Amino acid sequence: xxxxxxxxxxxxxxxxxxxxxxxxxxxxxxxxETMETKSVTDYFSKLHMGxxxxxxxxxxxxx
Amino acid sequence: xxxxxxxxxxxxxxxxCKAGDCRAGVSFFEAAVQVGTEDLKTLSAIYSQLGxxxxxxxxxxxxxxxxxxxxxxxxxxxxxxxxxxxxGNLGNTLKVLGNFEEAIVCCQRHxxxxxxxxxxxxxxxxxxxxxxxxxxxxxxxxxxxxxxxxELPDDVKNALQKxxxxxxxxxxxxxxxxxxxxxxxxxGNLGNTxxxxxxxxxAVLAHEQRLLIAxxxxxxxxxxxxxxxLGNAHIFLGEFETASEYYKRTLQLARQLKxxxxxxQACYSLGNTYTLLQDYEKAIDxxxxxxxxxxxxxxxxxxxxxxxxxxxxxxxxGNHDQxxxxxxxxxEISREVGDKSGELTARxxxxxxxxxxxxxxxxxxxxxxxxHMVDKTLNGTRPRVGRRHSMENMELMKLTPxxxxxxx
Numbered sequence: 008x009x010x011x012x013x014x015x016x017x018x019x020x021x022x023x024x025x026x027x028x029x030x031x032x033x034x035x036x037x038x039x040e041t042m043e044t045k046s047v048t049d050y051f052s053k054l055h056m057g058x059x060x061x062x063x064x065x066x067x068x069x070x
Numbered sequence: 071x072x073x074x075x076x077x078x079x080x081x082x083x084x085x086x087c088k089a090g091d092c093r094a095g096v097s098f099f100e101a102a103v104q105v106g107t108e109d110l111k112t113l114s115a116i117y118s119q120l121g122x123x124x125x126x127x128x129x130x131x132x133x134x135x136x137x138x139x140x141x142x143x144x145x146x147x148x149x150x151x152x153x154x155x156x157x158g159n160l161g162n163t164l165k166v167l168g169n170f171e172e173a174i175v176c177c178q179r180h181x182x183x184x185x186x187x188x189x190x191x192x193x194x195x196x197x198x199x200x201x202x203x204x205x206x207x208x209x210x211x212x213x214x215x216x217x218x219x220x221e222l223p224d225d226v227k228n229a230l231q232k233x234x235x236x237x238x239x240x241x242x243x244x245x246x247x248x249x250x251x252x253x254x255x256x257x258g259n260l261g262n263t264x265x266x267x268x269x270x271x272x273a274v275l276a277h278e279q280r281l282l283i284a285x286x287x288x289x290x291x292x293x294x295x296x297x298x299x300l301g302n303a304h305i306f307l308g309e310f311e312t313a314s315e316y317y318k319r320t321l322q323l324a325r326q327l328k329x330x331x332x333x334x335q336a337c338y339s340l341g342n343t344y345t346l347l348q349d350y351e352k353a354i355d356x357x358x359x360x361x362x363x364x365x366x367x368x369x370x371x372x373x374x375x376x377x378x379x380x381x382x383x384x385x386x387x388g389n390h391d392q393x394x395x396x397x398x399x400x401x402e403i404s405r406e407v408g409d410k411s412g413e414l415t416a417r418x419x420x421x422x423x424x425x426x427x428x429x430x431x432x433x434x435x436x437x438x439x440x441x442h443m444v445d446k447t448l449n450g451t452r453p454r455v456g457r458r459h460s461m462e463n464m465e466l467m468k469l470t471p472x473x474x475x476x477x478x
Contacts, residue, residue, distance in 0.1 A: 034335055035209075035262045035302065036295035038255040040162050040202065041195055042122045043155035043180075045115040045140075047080045 076105040080116050083123075092123040099123065114143045114152055121159055125166075133163045154183035154192055161199055170207040177203055194243040198256060201236035204229045205263050212266065227267065234263045254283035254292060258299070265303055273303040294323035294332070301339060305346070314343045334363035334372060341379055345386075353383045374403035374412055381419055394423045 083098035099120045107113055121136035137160040144152035161176030177200045184192030208229035212222060222230070237260040244252040261276030277299045284292035301316035321336035341356035357379045364372035377400035384393035401416035403409075 034298070035265065036258075036298050037202075037205075037262060038258040038292075038295070040125075041198060041252075041255070042125060042162060043118070043158045043192075043195070044122065045118040045152065045155060046084060047077060047112050047115045048084075049111075049115065 076107040165203045173203045197240035201233045204233035270303045310346045350383045350387045
């Protein structure tokens, strides 16, 4: 059976450039993950910060 | 004395990780764990950082182990914020490992605690993580089949839609908080989600926002990502000229950033784009650039892909000798890497080209004129035929293999 020339040209077009092949190539570029962070100094800074901040602000208030 | 020494080791580990030397950081953290401490909050921080260091080193099984230790510990000492953080990190790690259902549970826990503590920053970050898990889940299922973006099974569509919703929710909060960097990340991934869903206009809008923010920060890697994603979206909008402009910006930045793999990818995308524009000379130019880098990086799969593309482009130009050269090379590489479908494609291409080359040497074209289409194309001994005609010849022969055999 013979195909219509137009139809055939269209088929060939998609043969030359299968879009799926191109899809395989186009790396989608994702943004980086964000991880939650902890620090061994967190605990200490919280322990000591309170008094430190207090003394600084009270000094400033005294001035 | 022991207490101080564990802390000292951990502090050195922190310093090294912050300086970007995760490998050395890991040894100090592990030494700190060996020494041990009775302060469970310190231990929790060490486990957490070990988990993150292994995550960045792409050793996900180890990352999972330590984030799991951290979670257990945080729960034991009733540290709710610590539990939220450990859950989030565990969720991210499970996502990378492809365990999406457990990842969702963990990220949801991160979200729930953050809301309970009225921690807006934590809430936003949990929403972003959840978006990422659903995006990966959707993409993972989608890649099992070969779908173009936009034509998706329902479960994939559902997952991607959820991802989009989480990114939108995240954007609302980080916009309120005025956190531009977080907005940039959310826009980038939202854009990619719209792209997979086939909402290419929305994808473009999101990536344009991402680009704007990347420029604000002078973040050239993010800028390059945005160009590349904008190129991809414009391809599916059928706006190939625009896509080629974005890919060129990607290529420019890849070269500035001295990232050869990304440079190769940009060349490949440009080769494909010029194929779509039917400018085969330019397509060949870029595919050759891609080929050179793929060989340099010893990327066999990329090399095979380049040969396949070059074979197609040369066929399109009617340069069947060159086409044959690359089709044969593609066949060779497919065998080498054990790519069965590539091998089959290459075999078909080679046999098609053998026929075209065989026929073009022949001066007897009388039987070809029966097909009405090709009589003008094969009238020389080695005609340099136009692309469409040469391809039509090939297709005709494919359609009627038994006839071809009779001719010989």
